[in-house]
Amino acid sequence: MTATDLSAPRFLPQLACETVPRYTSYPPATGFRAETGAENWVSWMQDLPETPAVSLYLHVPFCKSMCWYCGCHTTIPNRRERIERYVEALLIELDQRAAQLPADHQVHHIHFGGGSPDMLNPAEMTRIMERLRARFTLAPDAEIAAELDPRGVTGELAANLADNGFNRVSLGVQDLSEEVQTLIHRIQPLTTVERAVATLRAAGIAAINLDIMYGLPAQTRERVARTARCAAMLKPDRIALFGYAHVPWFKKHQRAIPEDRLPGAQARFEQMFTATGVLELAGYQPVGFDHFARPDDALAVAARTGKLNRNFQGYTDDRYDVLIGLGASAISEAPGGYVQNETDPAVFAEALENGQSALVRGRGRSVEERRTGARIERVLCDFHLASGTIDDADRAALEDLLQLGLVEEQDGHLQVTAAGRPYVRNIAARLDPAFNAGTERHSVAV
Ligand code: SF4
Structure with a gap:
């Protein structure tokens, strides 16, 4: 019998099953309150630098059909007029929010998320992009990205996106086995994904991201490995590997997922570990705890140079002074705090x-909360906290994880070890003095 190698990632049930925030904001969105809203936002806009860097997020809360695992704010419109009305409202909001910004701003990133932005027809997308260009100053090299459902990608859609300056697309792949796809209500064979990637590339949209998942019903290590291998063979720039978050009390349609087919905590861990191995073998560099990128991709470079950040879309190389979220449920971020839009379209x-x-x-952010948020962001992005930032309260909060060899303290630096990487969300939660284990509902750590 060999002794346990404490430096290798291993399944630790108590930590893997702990429910902890994803920390895409600090404080997390579960702490947002109705007393903070439009007035706060206007005053925070007055505190921006004279020439702020701006990012825009536009939410399209519509899909053709509901995937049972979905955790997004989306709806299935029964009439096209619902989309048309929404686009008109989005244009009004776009005018409203642009008028609050310093005139001398520059937009470096635009991201259309959802939902499925491919539910907009070409004329609607062109109208939105024309209005964006009229109201905001776009940097000549701005990244313009959209999340698309591969089943909705047509030659017409790809040409329209390219004409409107889109240069990055994310496609949801999730799992390629027919049984899993049936259980999650998303039938999408590999040929559909291949066709979508080829169509987008032929239209000139070169940067492709693929999303895959583990922890879905009927998923096995073999199925996850095959999906990861097929995703890598399509040579996207980035691959995100998300664990399915089963939160049926929050997302009612998830009740259609057969719970007796969900992999257990250890199986989830092994699926995650297997996919990570496949992607690394295929030449992808891990970025944070759930992203992979080709080593020359900007996200991989940001991860290697300490310039990676987190926002509501997960890991990003985007550095902005203000993120303006437009559309139902969209969240905006300024140094002063966060505001969220009404979720019902x-x-x-x-x-x-x-x-x-x-x-x-x-939610406004105090100076102390900004400091805590910055530390949590650095540990989730760099797996490291620099010298001078660790105090006795941290040591006490991290004691069990130090003993397990998941973190180490070296000359006042805190280093997440290889064994600790899968548990970096647990580590982040220990650095969050406001986190109350067991009293808040989040997704499991792994
Ligand atoms: S396509 Fe995406 S946003 Fe729409 S229901 Fe499926 S998972 Fe949710």
Whole structure:
């Protein structure tokens, strides 16, 4: 019998099953409150630098059909008029929010998320992009990205996106086995994904991201490995590997997922570990705890040079002074704090039609919260905290993880070890003085 190698990642059930925030913001969105909204946002805009770097996020809350695992804010529109009304409201909000910005700003990133932005028809997408260019100053090399459903990618859609300046697309792949796809209500054979990638590349959209998942019903290590291998063979620039978050109390449609087919905690860990191995063998560099990128990709470079960040879309190389979220449920971020839009698309549209703001909740950040948020971000991005930032309270909070060899303290630096990487969200939660284990509902750590 060999002694346990403490430096290798190993399954630790208590930590893997702990429910902890994903820390795409600090404080997490579960702490947003109705008393923070439009007035706070306007005052935070006045505190921006004179020439702020701006990022835009536009939410399209529509899909053709519901995937049972979905954790996004989306709906299935029964009439096209619902989308048309939403686009009009989005344009009103775009005018409203652009007018609050310093005139001398520059937009470096635009991201259309959802939902499925391919639910917009070419004329609608062109209208939105023309209005964006009229109201905001776009940097000549701005990244313009969209999340697309591969089943919705056509030659017409790809040509329209390319004409409108899109240069990056993310496609949801999830799992390629027919049984898993049936259980998650998303039938999408490999040929559909291959065709979508080829169509986008032929239109001139070179940067492709693929999303794959583990922890879905009927997934096995072999199925996850095959999906990861097929994804890598398509040679995308980036691959995201997400663990399925089963939160049926929050997302009611997830009740359609047969719980007796969900892999257990150890199986999830092994699936994650297997996919990581396949992607690394294929030449992808791990970025943070759930992304992979080709070594020459900007995200991989950012990870190697300590310039990686986290925002509501996960890991990013984007550095902005202000992120403006447009559309139902979209979250905006400024140094002063966060605000979120109304989540129901019809209520969102009604507010804007009536000349009101769609911002309904948010959270300011104290100096101390900004410091805590920055430390959590650095540990999730760099697996490291620099000298002088560790105190006795941290040591006490991390004691069990130090003993397990998941973190080490070296000359005042905190280093997450190879064994600790899968548990970096648990480590981040220990650095969060406001986190109350067991009293908040989040997704499991692994
Ligand atoms: S396509 Fe994406 S956003 Fe739409 S239901 Fe499926 S997982 Fe959710």
